[in-house]
Amino acid sequence: MVVLRAAARRLAVFLGTVLVASLVIFLMMQALPGDVAQVALGMGASPEKVEELRQTWGLNRPLAVRYFEWLGGMLHFDFGSSLVKGQPVVDQIRPRLGVTAWLVGLSIPLSLLVAIPMGLTSAMLRRRASGALINALSHVGLALPVFFLGAVASMVFAVKLQWLPANGYRSFAQSPGEWALRMILPVGTLVIVQSCFLARYVRTGFIDVLSEDYYRTARASGWTKWRGLIRHGMRNMATSLVTVVGLQVSSLLVGAVLIEQVFVLPGLGSLLVQSVGSRDLMVVQAVVMLLVFAVLAINFLVDLLYLWIDPRLRRGKTA
Amino acid sequence: MSVRSGVILGLVLGLSGIFSACVPSPDSVRELSIGITVEPTTLDLTTDSAAAIPQMLLYNVYETLVKLDSQGAIHPLLASRYEVSADSLTYSFSLDHKAKFASGTPVDADCVVASIDRIRQSPNKTLQSQMAVIESVEAPSADLVVVTLKEPSNFWLYSMTGVAGIVFDPASDDLAMKPQGSGPYQFDSWTSGDRLTLAKNESYWGTPGRFENVVFRFIPDPNAMVAAMLSGDLDIAGEMTSPDSLSLFSDESKFTVIEGTTNGEVVLGFNHSRENMKNLAVRQAICHGIDRAALVNTVWGGKGELIGTMTVPTDPYYEDLSDTYSFDPEKAKQLLAEAGVSDLSLSLRIPTLPYGPKAATFIASQLGDIGITVTVEELDFPRWLEEVYRDGNYDMTIVAHVEARDIVNFANREYYWKYDNPEFQAQIALADRSTPQDFVPQMQIAARMLADDAAANWLFVFPNLIVAREGITGIGHNMTTLSFDVTTISSKD
Numbered sequence: 001m002v003v004l005r006a007a008a009r010r011l012a013v014f015l016g017t018v019l020v021a022s023l024v025i026f027l028m029m030q031a032l033p034g035d036v037a038q039v040a041l042g043m044g045a046s047p048e049k050v051e052e053l054r055q056t057w058g059l060n061r062p063l064a065v066r067y068f069e070w071l072g073g074m075l076h077f078d079f080g081s082s083l084v085k086g087q088p089v090v091d092q093i094r095p096r097l098g099v100t101a102w103l104v105g106l107s108i109p110l111s112l113l114v115a116i117p118m119g120l121t122s123a124m125l126r127r128r129a130s131g132a133l134i135n136a137l138s139h140v141g142l143a144l145p146v147f148f149l150g151a152v153a154s155m156v157f158a159v160k161l162q163w164l165p166a167n168g169y170r171s172f173a174q175s176p177g178e179w180a181l182r183m184i185l186p187v188g189t190l191v192i193v194q195s196c197f198l199a200r201y202v203r204t205g206f207i208d209v210l211s212e213d214y215y216r217t218a219r220a221s222g223w224t225k226w227r228g229l230i231r232h233g234m235r236n237m238a239t240s241l242v243t244v245v246g247l248q249v250s251s252l253l254v255g256a257v258l259i260e261q262v263f264v265l266p267g268l269g270s271l272l273v274q275s276v277g278s279r280d281l282m283v284v285q286a287v288v289m290l291l292v293f294a295v296l297a298i299n300f301l302v303d304l305l306y307l308w309i310d311p312r313l314r315r316g317k318t319a
Numbered sequence: 320m321s322v323r324s325g326v327i328l329g330l331v332l333g334l335s336g337i338f339s340a341c342v343p344s345p346d347s348v349r350e351l352s353i354g355i356t357v358e359p360t361t362l363d364l365t366t367d368s369a370a371a372i373p374q375m376l377l378y379n380v381y382e383t384l385v386k387l388d389s390q391g392a393i394h395p396l397l398a399s400r401y402e403v404s405a406d407s408l409t410y411s412f413s414l415d416h417k418a419k420f421a422s423g424t425p426v427d428a429d430c431v432v433a434s435i436d437r438i439r440q441s442p443n444k445t446l447q448s449q450m451a452v453i454e455s456v457e458a459p460s461a462d463l464v465v466v467t468l469k470e471p472s473n474f475w476l477y478s479m480t481g482v483a484g485i486v487f488d489p490a491s492d493d494l495a496m497k498p499q500g501s502g503p504y505q506f507d508s509w510t511s512g513d514r515l516t517l518a519k520n521e522s523y524w525g526t527p528g529r530f531e532n533v534v535f536r537f538i539p540d541p542n543a544m545v546a547a548m549l550s551g552d553l554d555i556a557g558e559m560t561s562p563d564s565l566s567l568f569s570d571e572s573k574f575t576v577i578e579g580t581t582n583g584e585v586v587l588g589f590n591h592s593r594e595n596m597k598n599l600a601v602r603q604a605i606c607h608g609i610d611r612a613a614l615v616n617t618v619w620g621g622k623g624e625l626i627g628t629m630t631v632p633t634d635p636y637y638e639d640l641s642d643t644y645s646f647d648p649e650k651a652k653q654l655l656a657e658a659g660v661s662d663l664s665l666s667l668r669i670p671t672l673p674y675g676p677k678a679a680t681f682i683a684s685q686l687g688d689i690g691i692t693v694t695v696e697e698l699d700f701p702r703w704l705e706e707v708y709r710d711g712n713y714d715m716t717i718v719a720h721v722e723a724r725d726i727v728n729f730a731n732r733e734y735y736w737k738y739d740n741p742e743f744q745a746q747i748a749l750a751d752r753s754t755p756q757d758f759v760p761q762m763q764i765a766a767r768m769l770a771d772d773a774a775a776n777w778l779f780v781f782p783n784l785i786v787a788r789e790g791i792t793g794i795g796h797n798m799t800t801l802s803f804d805v806t807t808i809s810s811k812d
Contacts (some may be wrong), residue, residue: 034701038709040360041442042368043525047709049442084360084367086495092511151542158550166546168536169513264536266512274512278360279701 001287003307003314014300021292022074026067029281036083036279057083064148070285079286084278089286092271097290099169100265103259104252106187108245111194118195119202124206124225141196146255150262157185167264188262194248205237212236238309243317246302250295349531351791351805353555356545358537363494366480367440370721370801373482375515375535381500383484384412384431384464385476389579389795389804391633393476397426397486398464407471407754408454411781421505421520427729428458431628434486445722449478457609472751473758477724481800503528503806513537517554517805519682529809541673546788549573554810555791557803559784560673562620568786575787578622579796580632583721583781585623585674588772589680590713592737595665598656602773605715606644607651608689609682615779618677623779628770629726631780633799638764643770651689664692667712670703675717678778682717708735719781723800726762729769736775743768 037053038045053062073080079089118134125131160164164185170178206229209215218228257269267288275283305314327616359371370612378386384398392446395401398412418426439450452475468475478484488499500504503525504517516531536553539542548556549567559565568574587609588682589596596602615623624632627640667683669675676697683693693715698706707713720728732739746768750761769775783798788812795804 033507034699034705036701038704039701040367040702041444045368045442045709046444046447049444050709053442095510096512151546154543154546154550158552159546162550164550165552166550167538167543168547168552233759261540262543264513264538264540266510270512274358275362277700280360 003315004314006307007304010300010303014296018293021296022071022289023067024284025288025292026070029285030063032281033278034279036281039277039279040084059083074289076200079289082275082280082281082283084280089283091176092283093268093286093290095171096266096268096271098171099260099265100256100269102172102183102252103186103265103267104188104249106183107190107194107252108237108249110187110191111198111248112245114191115198115202119199120206120229121207122199123203123210125227134199138196138199138203141192142200144193146189146193147258149192150186150259153185153189154263167262169263169265182263186259186265189262190252190259194252197248198241198244201241202237205240206233209233209236235309239306242302242305242309245270246298249298253294254291291305321417333669342793344720348352349584351530351532351538351554351802351808351810352534352552353805354536354538354547354553355535355557355803356514356539356541356544356560357530358539361495362498362506362509364485365437365446365494366443368443372600374803375465375517376498376500376506377482377485377800378502378804378806379504379517379533379802380498380502381419381485381487382502382507383454383480383486384414385480385484387477387480387800389797389799389807391635391797391799393480396432408468410466410468410476412464412466414464415524416462417524418501419522419524420490420501422488422490422499424488424490426486427461428464429461430489431486432456432458433489437487438483438485440704446483449475451482455784464617470696470752473753473755474724474727474751481723487781504533507532526806528806533805536801548788550750551788554556554788555794556786559617559786562622562782562784564619565622565784565786573789575789575791577783577785577787577794577796579783579798580624581721581781581783581798582631582633582723582725582800583719584626584629584631584725585678585717585719585778585781586629587678587776587778588716588718588736589712589733589776590715591738591739591774592711593714594661595660598658598660599773600654601663602776603644603662604651604654604658604660605686605691606776607647607654608691608774609685609776609778610646611641611776611778612646614678614681618674618680619779619782622782622784624782626656626777626780628766628777629720629729629775630766633797634724634762636759636766638766639764639769640770644773644776648685648689655690661690662692663690664694666696667693667715668696668698668703668707668713669717670707671697672700672701672719678717700777711735711737717778721781721801726769729774737773740768740772740774743774 035050037050037057040072041050041053070080077090082092083089091222118138122134157164165182169182172179209229209232214232215228219234257266257273260267260269264318272284272287275287328658334634355371355374357369357371359367361367362372362376363751364372364376368746382397384396385401386394386396388394396755397415397418399415401410401412403410414426414428414498420426435450435456438446439453441447452468452470452472454469457465459465486501491497491499501524503520505520507516507518514537519528519531538547544556544559545564547553565576568576589602591597611625615621615625625641627643630637648751669677679695683695686693709714727747728734729736729738730744743765746761746765750758750765753761785794787794791808793807794808795807
């Protein structure tokens with residue numbers, strides 16, 4: 001019962017935040033200098049034609065009307081139509097979302113696969129040279145900007161060795177082989193940076209466990225170091241790791257634009273940049289809304305995961 | 320080696336082994352892939368003025384009655400020949416009777432009339448004004464189009480080689496997403512953010528296209544363009560916006576580097592409605608105060624010719640006037656002193672395009688040396704269009720004007736420079752009306768007027784920088800139109 005009530009309260013906060021976010025996003029779009037009709041007509045535009053186009057696109061109607069129209073549409077997944085292309089926004093977002101989802105969906109699990117053993121080893125061997133080396137390397141990886149690492153990777157593996165294509169994208173449906181080839185470098189780059197970042201948290205988490213009473217007790221009862229850590233340490237460390245991974249998924253979704261730029265991938269980030277450039281506000285606000293929704297949804301999920309991981313939260317007081 | 324990099328390397332090695340069999344080598348498929356920097360937001364070139372649309376579609380998908388070659392000469396295309404009446408008012412175009420659209424519909428006089436009408440009604444003011452001189456368009460027979468002008472115009476036929484002259488398939492109902500024309504290639508697909516693919520028009524009425532597919536890939540990042548070209552992923556890097564990296568392509572057994580010219584004048588524009596900028600001495604001082612040769616070195620790797628007025632080397636009336644105001648800071652200071660101008664402070668509001676910010680910093684520093692305080696402000700392009708272009712809220716700005724023969728913009732006092740010189744306006748009108756023989760000398764007078772009046776400071780001509788892999792031939796040296804014309808390109812393989 002407590003669990004359900006806690007979950008319900010979190011859901012309410014989640015939905016409320018989404019609503020507030022939608023209003024903020026909508027108003028921000030209106031405040032943006034630059035006009036979609038002006039950009040479309042460009043340097044050959046006459047003021048009358050710009051006005052005419054604004055009229056056609058319904059940009060001169062009252063703010064409130066446009067906001068509620070947009071909000072109402074979103075309830076049944078209708079984000080309106082792109083002003084410039086006249087195409088439903090959903091049709092523009094769908095293929096882009098696929099690319100970004102692949103990037104995030106592949107790089108986060110792979111990063112965890114690398115980061116957990118890496119952090120664990122580095123925690124256990126922290127007083128030895130090899131542990132220090134792993135730790136130092138993760139610092140280096142953390143310091144490398146993702147666009148720099150990406151550019152270097154493409155120079156080495158595409159230009160010098162010619163093993164992989166330098167950039168570009170093909171969808172999985174069109175050609176699975178090509179798709180895989182073109183995903184290796186961007187995903188690899190993300191995995192390096194992400195795993196270095198996550199490994200730091202894993203390491204700290206395990207080091208904390210090492211000084212806990214329950215761990216000492218486990219050791220005293222004859223368990224080996226590793227068994228103690230994996231049986232008792234994992235779950236304790238998981239709470240903080242889940243928080244960080246949640247934050248990382250959010251920042252990857254939003255920050256994928258950098259990696260998309262370097263590897264010329266048609267993801268959400270590049271759609272956002274492009275639409276801001278043409279002031280196609282319907283697309284911009286839909287993408288931003290989607291990202292905000294995703295970030296909030298991830299936080300919500302993380303909250304629920306806490307309840308699942310930590311039995312203490314399920315009884316009595318919730319965090 | 321750390322555990323991490325070992326894992327990654329292993330992964331990369333393993334996967335590349337598995338998939339290397341799938342990499343299509345560029346030689347085995349009859350596909351031409353071209354990297355370009357800007358993706359348009361729509362393909363409708365009658366409403367949207369983005370140069371990227373005609374870059375991909377003009378001459379490749381869409382054809383015009385007459386066409387301009389890379390040397391600037393006019394050739395017949397859909398019209399097998401044309402005749403001009405003695406009073407230069409009537410143009411009779413005889414259509415090539417073989418000509419048909421990719422859909423199979425023949426190109427007849429009615430389609431041409433409908434297309435010209437479509438352009439005349441375009442919301443694009445540039446297109447409108449190019450066609451404003453037309454009195455009437457008629458189709459006396461199925462293969463004859465007669466255009467009557469209100470007054471003789473040398474510019475008009477020239478405009479007809481560009482977007483204004485496109486003949487649209489009457490069946491086209493969606494210019495924005497599905498362009499249909501009569502060219503050797505037809506529109507196949509457009510993956511937003513990635514590529515636009517053209518497929519060979521199997522029933523083309525003229526010399527057929529040489530490739531099964533032509534792919535334009537959108538690569539905005541200059542480093543990504545270089546990497547894609549070096550790794551063999553592209554056949555042609557169609558626009559090199561990082562001139563410094565051209566040295567990476569010096570291996571002639573692998574690459575051909577083309578350095579030609581374009582129609583793009585990079586203009587330091589003055590707002591003539593501002594008191595300070597109305598002063599000729601101030602404008603002259605600014606021109607004398609900027610070392611343009613050094614600027615080109617700093618901003619564009621030394622590629623790009625110097626000019627002194629709104630003309631480019633491929634214009635028939637081009638003259639080298641780049642020495643009109645040579646770099647002379649002392650003279651600049653003297654001009655300002657004589658005019659009694661001191662403590663001059665000007666805004667330089669520029670769009671954040673590849674050349675803008677660097678050029679602006681350079682100019683601000685050099686004008687600082689002659690005692691002019693320049694405040695640089697960067698605006699993203701939509702904001703620039705609104706505040707600078709539409710509202711005229713600026714003293715100076717920098718933009719490349721890529722359209723052909725855009726010197727006429729200086730005759731439009733409403734244009735964002737607000738340059739109002741009745742003498743120049745009369746001269747342009749005179750040149751336009753004059754006989755074809757007189758056109759060139761009359762235009763030269765006009766061009767010199769602009770130069771002497773320091774109506775702007777013309778920084779340099781945007782170079783046409785292209786890299787092609789070995790075996791690709793036929794790429795136009797100079798970009799005389801907005802089209803990236805693939806109809807002349809072939810591959811040895």
